[in-house]
Amino acid sequence: MDKRVVLSGIITSLLIVSLVAYSLPAFAQGSNTVSGKPEVISASGIVPGKDLIVHIWAVVPPGKDKNEVAVAALAHQGARPLTGNEYTTIALRWDQFSDSNNSNDSVTQYYNSANVPTTVGVNGLTALQHTQKSWTDVTTSKYTINDGGSTSRCPSLVKECGGQTFDGFNDVGWLSLSSSTTLGVTWTGTNIDEADMALNTNFNWSTTGGNYDVETVFLHENGHVAGLGHSADINAIMYPSYQKINRVLQTDDINGITFLYPTSATSVTVDQINYSVKQKSLNTTVHVKAVASGNSISGASVTIQLNKGGVPYGGPTTGITDTNGNVKFVLRNAPSGTYTTAVKTISGSNILWDGNYPTTPFIK
């Protein structure tokens, strides 16, 4: 809940990965590439005096200024534009991913199919589920969002549901939104972790390759649900303008979700150091495994220092563990004596060495 403290330390990186758009003059930027369609922009606002942020998609009618349209669309929601500084200090960040309990590391989202356009039908839920999977499947992030099933609740934070109350549920629904230019909205709390979404039934929606593509918009909105802001990267899902059908997270989106919710590092240890002699060579094999699961760790970079008679023999050497978690070091023309191995470093993607290794000597 303590977003101000949690987020204060990550402002610099957030600005780089996902919030650059806010340092640009407009909270709505970008050009339209959907031929024959008016430009669609996304903008974020805050309701003064309330614990609420809203993200909207708004259609810019021909000849209209997109910033004016965004301001007007936000005003329809009772909100004013959000500045970059405000976003980085008050944005939603789900606390369950940073507490000491791993069993609660997920967000649950429910779907209300009432009022779904006939052109969308049951495919609306499928599209939403795809986007939940897309954000969940980022391997470098532990962010997880699950389908909680169907609901008849009106997404409580959405203005058109009345009252804008926190009901403890993250709901998605189809509503006739009051602004004729607003394609969809996502509301989130700033202190209370809750996110509700609605798409406007007054537009033409498609799940079969036409615009506006439901999954593309759900994917962007579920980025806001995760706590991401807009990106200046025109390829990113979190770019604040509907460009075309795009149902795949891009590098910038992956960087953003990874920054907010990085996967916890796996604790690894060295459980075995084996020696063998082949002709004049001394082979030293180091095995790396995960402490908790016992699984062998491949691709880890291991640096050792071989000692003979208690003093370093040669310099440190580095190798990479194979698929069995082993890395072999070969000392050619090894003289007779008592050898020990000091493991200096173990590094690799998302692993953290516990510093332990066996110290049993080997006599050649």
Ligand SMILES: [Ca+2]
């Ligand atoms: Ca947790």
Ligand SMILES: [Ca+2]
């Ligand atoms: Ca709700």
Ligand SMILES: [Zn+2]
């Ligand atoms: Zn947006």
